[in-house]
Each structure stands twice: as structure tokens, then as C-alpha cells.
Amino acid sequence: MLFNSYVFIFLFLPITLLLVFLANKYQKINTSAFILIIASLFFYGWWNPPYLILLLGSIIFNFFIAQVIQKNKLVLLLGLSFNIGLIAYFKYANFFVDNINVLLNQSLYIEKIILPLAISFFTFQQISYLVDAYRGQAEKYSFLHYCLFVTFFPQLIAGPIVHHKEIIPQFSHKNFLKYRSSHIFMGLTLFALGLFKKVIFADGMAVYASAAFLAAENGVILTIYEAWLGSLAYTMQLYFDFSGYSDMALGLAIMFGFRLPVNFFSPYKATNIADFWRRWHITLSRMIREYLWDPISLAMTRLAVRSRYGFIRFFITTSLAPTLFTFFWIGLWHGAGWNFIVFGMLHGSYITIYNLWSQLKQRYKSLKIITNKAMANALARVITFTCVVVGWIFFRAESFSGATSILSSMFGLNKISMPKSVINFTGLSEEWFLNNGFIFEGLFGNGVMGNQPINVIFFTGILITFCYIMPNCTQIFHRHKPFITTYPDHPAAFTKFHYLQWAPTYRWAIFTALTFCIAAMNLLKESEFLYFQF
Amino acid sequence: MRNPYNRTLLLTISLIALIFFANVVFNRLVDPYGYFLEPRIASFNSNKIYMSKDRAVLSAQPETLILGSSRAYLGLNPKDKAWQGKKVFNLAAGGHSIFDSLHFLEHANQNTQIKEIYLLIDFFMFNASRKPYNEDEYDYLSSMSLDENITDTNILGSLFSFKTLIDSFNTVINQNKFSSDYMNYGLDSLTHDLPRHSKFISTESAFYKVHYRNFITQTLDKNMFDGFERIVSYADKNNIRLTIGISPMHARLLEVIDMAGLWDDFETWKKSITHIIKLQNENDLPNQFKLYDFATYNRFSIEESPLLNKHNDVTWFSDPSHYKRNLGTSVIERMLGAPLENNQFGVEIDQSNIEEHLARIRTERDVWRDQYPSHATEIQSMRR
Numbered sequence: 001m002l003f004n005s006y007v008f009i010f011l012f013l014p015i016t017l018l019l020v021f022l023a024n025k026y027q028k029i030n031t032s033a034f035i036l037i038i039a040s041l042f043f044y045g046w047w048n049p050p051y052l053i054l055l056l057g058s059i060i061f062n063f064f065i066a067q068v069i070q071k072n073k074l075v076l077l078l079g080l081s082f083n084i085g086l087i088a089y090f091k092y093a094n095f096f097v098d099n100i101n102v103l104l105n106q107s108l109y110i111e112k113i114i115l116p117l118a119i120s121f122f123t124f125q126q127i128s129y130l131v132d133a134y135r136g137q138a139e140k141y142s143f144l145h146y147c148l149f150v151t152f153f154p155q156l157i158a159g160p161i162v163h164h165k166e167i168i169p170q171f172s173h174k175n176f177l178k179y180r181s182s183h184i185f186m187g188l189t190l191f192a193l194g195l196f197k198k199v200i201f202a203d204g205m206a207v208y209a210s211a212a213f214l215a216a217e218n219g220v221i222l223t224i225y226e227a228w229l230g231s232l233a234y235t236m237q238l239y240f241d242f243s244g245y246s247d248m249a250l251g252l253a254i255m256f257g258f259r260l261p262v263n264f265f266s267p268y269k270a271t272n273i274a275d276f277w278r279r280w281h282i283t284l285s286r287m288i289r290e291y292l293w294d295p296i297s298l299a300m301t302r303l304a305v306r307s308r309y310g311f312i313r314f315f316i317t318t319s320l321a322p323t324l325f326t327f328f329w330i331g332l333w334h335g336a337g338w339n340f341i342v343f344g345m346l347h348g349s350y351i352t353i354y355n356l357w358s359q360l361k362q363r364y365k366s367l368k369i370i371t372n373k374a375m376a377n378a379l380a381r382v383i384t385f386t387c388v389v390v391g392w393i394f395f396r397a398e399s400f401s402g403a404t405s406i407l408s409s410m411f412g413l414n415k416i417s418m419p420k421s422v423i424n425f426t427g428l429s430e431e432w433f434l435n436n437g438f439i440f441e442g443l444f445g446n447g448v449m450g451n452q453p454i455n456v457i458f459f460t461g462i463l464i465t466f467c468y469i470m471p472n473c474t475q476i477f478h479r480h481k482p483f484i485t486t487y488p489d490h491p492a493a494f495t496k497f498h499y500l501q502w503a504p505t506y507r508w509a510i511f512t513a514l515t516f517c518i519a520a521m522n523l524l525k526e527s528e529f530l531y532f533q534f
Numbered sequence: 535m536r537n538p539y540n541r542t543l544l545l546t547i548s549l550i551a552l553i554f555f556a557n558v559v560f561n562r563l564v565d566p567y568g569y570f571l572e573p574r575i576a577s578f579n580s581n582k583i584y585m586s587k588d589r590a591v592l593s594a595q596p597e598t599l600i601l602g603s604s605r606a607y608l609g610l611n612p613k614d615k616a617w618q619g620k621k622v623f624n625l626a627a628g629g630h631s632i633f634d635s636l637h638f639l640e641h642a643n644q645n646t647q648i649k650e651i652y653l654l655i656d657f658f659m660f661n662a663s664r665k666p667y668n669e670d671e672y673d674y675l676s677s678m679s680l681d682e683n684i685t686d687t688n689i690l691g692s693l694f695s696f697k698t699l700i701d702s703f704n705t706v707i708n709q710n711k712f713s714s715d716y717m718n719y720g721l722d723s724l725t726h727d728l729p730r731h732s733k734f735i736s737t738e739s740a741f742y743k744v745h746y747r748n749f750i751t752q753t754l755d756k757n758m759f760d761g762f763e764r765i766v767s768y769a770d771k772n773n774i775r776l777t778i779g780i781s782p783m784h785a786r787l788l789e790v791i792d793m794a795g796l797w798d799d800f801e802t803w804k805k806s807i808t809h810i811i812k813l814q815n816e817n818d819l820p821n822q823f824k825l826y827d828f829a830t831y832n833r834f835s836i837e838e839s840p841l842l843n844k845h846n847d848v849t850w851f852s853d854p855s856h857y858k859r860n861l862g863t864s865v866i867e868r869m870l871g872a873p874l875e876n877n878q879f880g881v882e883i884d885q886s887n888i889e890e891h892l893a894r895i896r897t898e899r900d901v902w903r904d905q906y907p908s909h910a911t912e913i914q915s916m917r918r
Contacts, residue, residue: 006691181539188546220743504538506545513549521557521696 001046003191003248004198004523012043017255021179032177033148036256040153044117051116055151058086062126063146066133076134080127087123090116095336118157120333122150128291129164138164145171154252158245160263160283166484167258175257183254185504185512186482190251190473192516197244199519201463202237208456209234209396216409217402221439227409229456234396235389236463239268242281247473254482262474265487268388268467271380273350276388282486288330297322319355324348334395339403343394350387471497479503554694561693564702568593569689577709584701587625588641588675595646596623601635601765602654604628605781605855609862610654616866620650632659632761637672639765643772650775652869653765655807656783657791657800657829658745660758734839737853738790739916746794751803759806766814770821777869778811779880780804782828782861784854785836785902789913792899801892804883812885825883826869827891831898832879834861839909 001008016039023032045052065079088096090113097108132138141149141164149167150156170176175183212230216222222230246263253260261283270276277285297318304317324345331344361367370376390407397403407413474485475497502508563573568582568589582590591599598620600610606626613622625638635653642648692698751758769776791800808825815822829835834850834857850861857865868880878898883891903910 006694181537181543185539185543185546188543218748504542506542509542509545510549513546513553516550517553518696520554521694521699523691523695 001043024177040151043153069133079130092336154249187251187255189512194244194247195519196515197240202241205233205237216405222409250483261484262486266472293326339394558693561698566701566705591642596621598622598650600624602626603630606654609857641675654779654781660751662753663748776823779826780829782857787854826880830878832877
């Protein structure tokens with residue numbers, strides 16, 4: 001079921017809330033937890049009921065393993081291989097076979113395996129639980145609580161990826177699964193904001209982004225500004241889609257009295273690429289940091305210190321190698337395709353360059369050229385943002401030729417593609433342009449997307465500005481915190497948006513109602529969330 | 535209520551409920567898409583400007599259908615006098631492929647007995663590379679009926695929607711601007727812009743890029759001629775008289791086909807169509823299907839189109855792909871049996887004269903090129 005569907009908003013959600021609260025009032029808390037689990041399973045099984053077996057099997061197996069693990073490495077290995085095997089089969093088997101066929105010139109064939117919804121999310125969550133249980137850092141939970149932790153529907157399909165330590169203790173809180181008007185109201189505002197981001201912003205951008213990428217995929221050479229518009233539109237679409245989804249998840253969770261971790265903290269305001277990854281899909285980054293990056297980088301640093309490497313070898317061992325390794329897996333986590341691997345490696349290289357640059361800057365103070373802090377920040381933001389935009393092109397494109405075609409259009413690498421109107425505008429002849437490295441192709445000039453790019457420029461421009469000047473949900477709800485904050489920002493970041501603080505006022509009531517109605521009335525076509533495929 | 539949360543929450547939920555309730559009631563009352571039979575109040579909502587065609591065809595219960603792409607949709611007026619009083623419905627629509635025509639035909643025929651079809655085919659309707667074909671996509675058509683109830687999720691969803699609200703408003707405001715009769719026969723309000731050179735160029739260029747640059751009639755999983763054959767045999771099985779026309783287009787667009795290197799394919803396409811009809815006609819002697827070719831060089835299609843910085847009006851075309859209704863009248867007349875003028879507009883073709891017909895078009899193409907060299911060069915220079 002999708003959050004942005006009438007069935008969910010007007011039937012599933014109110015009925016579930018009502019049943020859970022009633023059960024809590026007149027029955028035991030465990031009854032309402034049980035109802036919530038059943039509702040979550042119904043939510044998951046809406047599309048493809050058979051995959052419920054997979055979800056339930058995975059929960060039961062992992063719960064059982066965690067009970068008997070007790071520092072036994074063999075049991076841990078068994079558990080890990082089950083989870084990794086599951087995800088490897090369902091997510092990567094096709095990709096693996098295809099590549100083997102190409103590499104070894106074979107013609108192995110396996111059926112196209114349909115990716116079960118949310119498998120990357122619930123498998124990841126449970127792996128971290130197993131590892132913690134092995135380390136002795138996880139308490140013994142009841143099966144009911146464990147089930148609820150995995151299946152709780154707001155976070156089941158596309159995150160935030162929750163950690164058992166921050167969720168399960170909440171189950172014994174006095175407000176857990178109880179009706180609180182404050183929770184419902186905050187939840188409604190968060191949900192309305194998220195829905196608006198998804199339906200109006202992300203789906204609005206999708207039209208332009210899809211057109212540009214489709215055209216490039218089919219061999220149309222986009223003009224320089226079309227390529228930029230297309231990739232900027234996708235940059236906006238992806239952010240508003242995923243962060244909208246996350247906001248909705250936070251809102252839904254708090255209605256039930258849950259606080260989920262915040263997944264985004266204005267990522268496009270980041271001043272460097274490491275900062276970007278602290279703000280983008282935060283719950284994934286921290287999970288990767290804790291269970292992959294930290295152990296590897298610790299081991300590598302030990303090795304480097306013990307072997308007394310010089311600067312370059314030290315840098316390679318402690319920074320370059322672990323970063324690229326980690327980002328390879330981040331890329332692959334997002335999908336079984338070479339484009340995702342390229343996306344990961346690209347970001348890995350960004351981080352490496354950034355690390356190198358900051359170390360050099362520490363060594364050689366003269367490298368600090370721009371001393372004006374505001375200017376340096378602005379420049380840093382533009383550079384970071386551009387790098388991110390380039391990364392998303394690989395993320396989105398279906399083939400290398402598509403991605404490289406857009407990239408070369410953006411940076412004029414082949415020929416600079418222009419709309420024909422420049423001929424009249426400049427007064428030079430068409431031959432002059434053709435002889436001097438220009439060509440005339442693209443979407444607008446040919447009426448594929450209408451003749452006027454002005455609407456697209458306007459809409460994309462508004463959204464980019466929006467990303468830069470508006471506060472994020474953590475800032476708006478700073479005082480009430482209906483979620484777990486995940487980004488340690490300077491307090492000034494909060495006082496700055498003092499006037500936009502959420503409060504139980506009529507103003508916020510009207511704003512919430514209008515935002516909700518505008519978004520909900522535009523749900524003509526239920527469009528899926530981009531992160532559902534991961 | 536002292537708790538500020540109770541007050542504000544109550545306000546929020548009441549506002550949401552109020553807005554949605556008002557929206558649903560208004561949309562249900564106006565019913566802009568004609569989902570419900572009642573209420574129909576004159577000069578309020580009886581004229582359904584936005585009635586969906588697939589639904590409208592059910593209530594219109596026509597005997598004669600027009601099928602095809604946007605050319606047939608924009609060019610053929612179902613209320614044209616040339617129809618001689620037939621009960622015609624124009625079910626053609628923009629971007630329709632031959633498979634769309636097939637499924638819309640089956641849909642229209644499900645509870646009305648269609649007697650005649652005028653199928654206007656176009657070369658690009660047979661492009662297999664354009665959009666994926668999936669039979670399931672048309673499932674919604676078979677589940678559609680006139681007495682659907684409100685719990686159907688499509689209908690329920692549309693009552694909530696903002697777009698429906700806008701359409702409801704427009705329905706009420708524009709109630710008397712169009713005649714209701716027109717609407718219910720699959721025609722909507724249409725204004726033809728004054729043709730400009732740039733509009734010709736952009737249409738031609740889009741045709742080259744969207745339709746002709748990657749033109750194939752067959753992919754691994756579908757053959758577009760199957761769609762055509764299925765229409766022919768469907769018509770035969772259901773005793774429907776089928777008349778097929780190849781839509782008129784401007785000579786410049788014919789030149790685009792040549793520029794894209796598809797002239798031979800274009801000829802083969804016409805031959806295949808002729809062949810399929812021949813096989814059919816041999817099978818069923820009493821019900822003979824006819825094929826008329828309007829996509830030729832004739833006095834309409836060779837009319838001078840606007841050149842850069844010149845604003846000559848175009849009489850027969852609104853752009854090189856779409857002919858105007860005045861030309862549509864001639865198309866209807868010819869397909870209904872009016873004699874062929876001496877200008878090759880609507881030549882009846884079959885196995886016996888196809889080769890000669892195609893050869894003649896080739897000759898006339900060269901004549902046109904000599905007559906309008908600047909047009910021909912302009913088109914040929916679009917190629918990349």
C-alpha cells in the first residue's frame with residue numbers, strides 16, 4: 001500500500017489508529033501491539049501476499065538465531081549468511097548471472113526474480129540486530145516486540161532504517177500506542193508536509209526529469225540547458241520524493257507514539273561531500289558507518305600505524321581504500337547495476353579527494369585562499385551540490401550511453417547543443433554555429449516538451465531556492481521533537497528559524513489542513529516512491 | 535477544552551473534512567465526466583464537456599465508428615453533413631497505435647452493435663518501438679459500464695481530485711458555449727492556430743525523431759500488423775463493414791519519410807495492408823473491405839506551406855500532420871463513394887493497381903520537388 005493513496009489515507013490509517021487506541025484503552029497493551037503488527041502485515045501484503053511468507057520467515061529465523069547466538073561465531077555466520085544469501089538471491093542473482101554471461105561468454109539463464117518489497121531495509125535492520133546480539137549489546141526482547149520492531153508499517157518499506165536500541169525501549173513508554181492529541185496533530189503536520197513534497201514537488205519534477213533522461217537514452221543530444229534542467233529536476237525529484245516519504249513515516253509513527261530517527265537534514269545545504277552524507281539518508285549512513293566503515297577503518301589504521309607508513313601509503317591504507325570499499329557497497333545496496341556501482345565509486349572518490357584536501361589544508365595553511373567565510377561557504381556549497389548532481393545522473397540513467405550523453409551535453413564535451421532560436425538571437429549564420437562546434441538538437445526546439453522551457457526553469461528554480469532557504473523538519477519541530485534527532489547541528493541553526501517553529505496554534509492548524517488538502521486532492525495517479533526499488 | 539492540542543487538532547480535522555466534503559459533493563453534483571446518470575440539470579451540468587470518450591461511446595450507442603490517430607480525431611467531424619445522417623462517433627485519439635484502435639473497437643462494440651467502421655490508419659501507428667504494448671493495460675475498458683457504482687476506486691478517486699474540481703467549475707461556467715450534441719459524439723472544442731513556419735518545422739522534426747528515426751513494425755514480442763489483422767478479422771466476424779483510409783498528410787511530411795530513409799518501408803507498409811485486405815476479401819465475398827489512399831501528392835497536400843517570415847494562410851492543413859475539417863469533408867465523401875477527382879485524392883487501391891499507384895506517387899514526388907525546391911531542401915537538411 002502506498003502512503004499517497006486514498007485507500008491508505010482515508011481507510012487504512014484511521015481504522016488502524018482507532019483499533020490500536022481502543023484496544024489499548026479496553027484491553028492490554030500487547031493486544032494493541034498485536035493489532036498493529038497484523039495491520040502492518042496487511043499493509044505489506046497489499047501488493048504481493050506471497051512475499052509475506054518471506055518477511056515472516058526472515059523475522060522468525062533471525063529472532064531464533066538471536067536467542068541462541070551467545071558469542072558463538074558459527075551461529076553468527078549462519079545468521080549472516082542466511083540474510084546475505086536472501087538479499088543476494090532476490091536482489092543480485094540476475095545481475096550476477098548477466099555479468100558472468102558477458103565475462104565468460106556463457107549463456108546461463110535464470111528466471112527474472114522479482115525484488116520483494118523492502119528486502120534491503122528489513123534485512124539490514126535485522127543484520128544489525130544479530131551483530132549486536134553477538135556482541136552482547138542487545139537485550140532479550142519478546143517475540144511480539146521484535147515483530148513490531150521489524151514490521152511497524154511507517155518504516156517497513158523504505159526506512160528510516162531503525163536501530164533496535166532506539167526503538168524497542170520506546171515500547172515500555174507510557175504514551176506508547178496511546179491516543180494523544182498532541183501526537184496526532186504533530187503527526188498530521190509532518191504527514192501533510194511529506195505528502196505535499198511528494199505529490200506536488202517530486203511528482204511535478206518527475207515529468208521534466210523523465211523526459212530529459214528518456215530522450216538522452218534514445219539518442220537525442222540535449223541542449224546544454226536542457227541537460228542541466230533535466231539533471232537538476234531529477235536532483236529535486238529524488239530529494240523531495242525520498243525526504244517526503246521519510247517525513248510521512250515520522251508523522252505516521254508519532255501518531256502511534258513512536259519516535260523514528262530523522263533521515264534528512266537539508267542535504268543540499270551541505271558544504272562538503274562528507275557533510276552531505278551526514279545529511280542525506282542519515283539512517284543508512286550511520287548504519288554503514290557503524291557496521292562496515294568503523295571496523296574496517298579501525299583495522300586498517302592499526303595496520304598502518306604498526307607498519308609506520310609514510311604520508312601517501314598511510315593515506316591510501318587508512319582513507320582511500322576503506323572509503324572506496326565502503327562506497328562500493330553503498331552503491332550496490334541501492335541496486336543491482338553497474339550504474340549504481342559507478343555512483344558509489346564516484347562518491348567514494350569525492351570523499352577521498354575531500355579528505356586529501358582537508359589534510360593538505362591542515363599541513364599547508366597557505367592553501368586557504370578565500371578568507372571571507374560567507375564566500376567560502378557559498379563556493380563550497382555550489383561545488384558540493386554540483387558533484388551531487390553529477391552523481392545522481394549515474395543513479396538515474398538506465399545505461400552508460402544515456403548518462404554520458406547527458407554529462408557531455410552539460411559540460412559541452414562533444415559539441416555544444418543549442419536551440420535554433422540562438423541563430424536569430426545572435427544574428428550569426430547557421431553555418432557559423434555548425435562550423436564552430438555547435439549543433440542544434442534537443443527537446444524544446446523540437447516541440448517534444450512544448451516550445452517554452454520557462455515553466456521548467458521557473459519551477460526548478462523555485463525548488464532549489466526552497467532547498468536553500470527553508471528550514472527542515474528537525475528545525476521546524478525543534479521544540480517538540482516528535483522524532484529522534486540524528487544530525488548534531490549548531491544551536492544557531494534552530495534559533496534562525498524561530499518564527500517558523502511549530503506550535504499548537506490556529507495558524508498551524510489552517511496551514512496543516514490546507515497543505516494536506518492540496519496534496520491529497522492531487523493524488524490523481526498514485527506514483528510509487530523512488531526508494532521502493534532499493 | 536483547555537488543552538491547546540485538542541482545539542487545534544479539532545480545527546485541523548474539521549477543516550480537512552469540510553474541504554473534502556464540499557469538493558466531493560460539488561464534483562458529484564456536476565459530474566463533469568458523466569460517470570453517473572443523475573442529476574442532469576439544464577444549463578448547470580447537462581452538457582458534459584469533459585465526458586471521457588471511452589465512457590461516452592457507451593452512452594452514445596453509435597452505429598458508425600471513426601477509429602484512428604489524432605489526424606482522424608481532429609479532421610473528421612462526426613456531425614459532418616457528408617455522413618448523410620449516419621449515427622457517427624469519433625473514437626480516434628491522439629497518439630493511438632493500431633492496437634489502441636483494436637481495443638477501443640472491441641470496447642465500443644461490447645453493448646452496441648456497430649455496423650460500420652471508418653478506420654483511418656497512419657504509418658506511425660505501426661511503429662512498434664514507440665511504446666510498450668501490454669494487453670493488460672486495456673483491462674479497464676472491459677470493466678467499464680454505464681451503471682458503475684461509486685465504490686469503484688477510479689470514480690471515488692476522481693471525486694476527491696483537484697483536477698475534477700477544476701473540470702467541474704469549467705463545466706458549469708462553459709455550459710452553453712458548446713452544443714451538447716457535439717460533445718456526446720466524440721468531438722471537443724478545438725481551435726486551429728494560424729499555421730506558422732516554425733509549427734511546420736517542429737512537427738516535422740518531432741515526427742522524424744519520435745516516430746521515424748527508430749521506426750520498426752515488429753519487435754520480439756509484437757508485430758504491429760497483428761493489430762491490423764485483428765481489427766480486420768474482428769470486423770468480419772461481427773459483420774461490421776470496414777472501410778480503411780490512409781490519412782492525408784502534407785507533402786512536406788511525405789518528404790520527411792523519405793529523408794528518414796523510410797520510403798521503401800512506407801511502400802512496403804501500403805503493400806502489406808493491401809495484401810491483408812486482399813486475403814480477407816477472398817475469404818468473405820459478400821463483405822468486401824475497401825482501402826483508400828489519401829497520403830498522396832494531390833492538390834490539397836501540395837498546397838504551399840508557410841515559409842520563414844511569410845504568413846500565407848494554409849487552407850487544408852493546420853500543420854503538416856493534421857488536416858482541417860474542410861478537407862475532412864472530402865475524405866468522408868470519398869470514403870462514402872463519391873467519385874475520384876482527377877487529383878489522386880483517395881485512390882482506391884488493391885492488389886491489382888498497387889504497384890502502378892506507388893510508381894505514380896514516386897513520379898509525383900519528383901514533380902513536387904521540382905516545383906518546391908526550397909521545401910524539399912529544408913526537409914532533407916533536418917537529417918542527422
